[in-house]
Amino acid sequence: MKGWRVVVAKKVSGPGRPVDEALRQRRREEILAVAAQLFAKDGYAATDLDVVAKEVGVGKGTIYRYFQNKADLFLAAVDDTMGQMDIYVQRVALSSSDPLEQMTLAVYGYLEFFRRNPHVVELLIQERAVFRDHRKSMYFQNLERNVGPWRIMLTMLVDAGRVRDVAVERVIKVFSDMLYGTMFASYFARREKSVDEHFRDIVDVALRGVLMPTEAARWDDHAIQRLATVAKDATHWTETEEKS
DSSP, X not given: OTTOOOOOOOBOOSSXXXXXXXXXXXXXXXXHHHHHHHHHHHOTTXXXXXXXXXXXXXXXXXXXXXXXXXXXXXXXXXXXXXXXXXXXXXXXXXXXXXXXXXXXXXXXXXXXXXXHOHHHHHHHHHHHHHHXXXXXXXXXXXXXXXXXXXXXXXXXXXXXXXXXXXXXXXXHHHHHHHHHHHHHHHHHHTOOOOHHHHHHHHXXXXXXXXXXXXXXXXXXXXXXXXHHHHHHHHTHHHHHHHHO
C-alpha cells in the first residue's frame, strides 16, 4: 500500500557501495515532507531547491538523485500527500466492521485529515494554477485509483437493501464532490465550524437521504454522535505518533 514503509535487504547495483533501499526511501520521504511544507508556505515559483536541500540537511545534488527537476518534486509531493490521506481515511474507516459505518467514518477521516494538514489544500490550489494545462489534478487521479473498493462496498449495500437502489457512480460522484467542496469552502472561509459539526451536517442531510426507510430510522442523532466519537478515537494514533 502506498505510504507504508517497507524495510528490504541491501542490494548491490554494480560497482561501488551497496544501495540501502530502506535508507533511500526514508531520504525520499524526508525530501517530500520538507518540500510539501515549503511549496505550501512560499508558493511553487518562489521555492528554491537549494532551500529544500538545506532544510533536509543534504546537498542540492541529492535532490536531483530522486527528482528530475522542481516540477517533478512538486508533483511527487502532491501525490505523496494524497497517499497519506488515503492511509489516514482507511484507518479511521476500519474502526468499524460494518460497511455502511466504514463509509460514514471515512467522511470523518477525510475532514479531519485536511483540518490537520491545511498545507495540502495549498498544494492542490497551486497544482491547479501551475499545471492546469498539463495534467489531471493529482487529487482526481488519486480518486480514480482508489475508488474501486468503495464502489464494491456501495454495490453490496444496495444489494443488501440497506441503501436505496441509486446508481452507484452517481452516489460516489455526489459525495466526492460534496467533500471536495466542503474542504475548499472551509479553508477559504476560515470557518470556525468543527469537524464534528461538518460531519453531523453531511451525515444528517446527505447520508440519510440515500438510505431505505428501515435503515434511516436507525441513523438518528445519537448514532451519528456515536460514530463521531469512534472516529475521533481512531485519530488519536496520529497524535501519539507526532509526539513520539
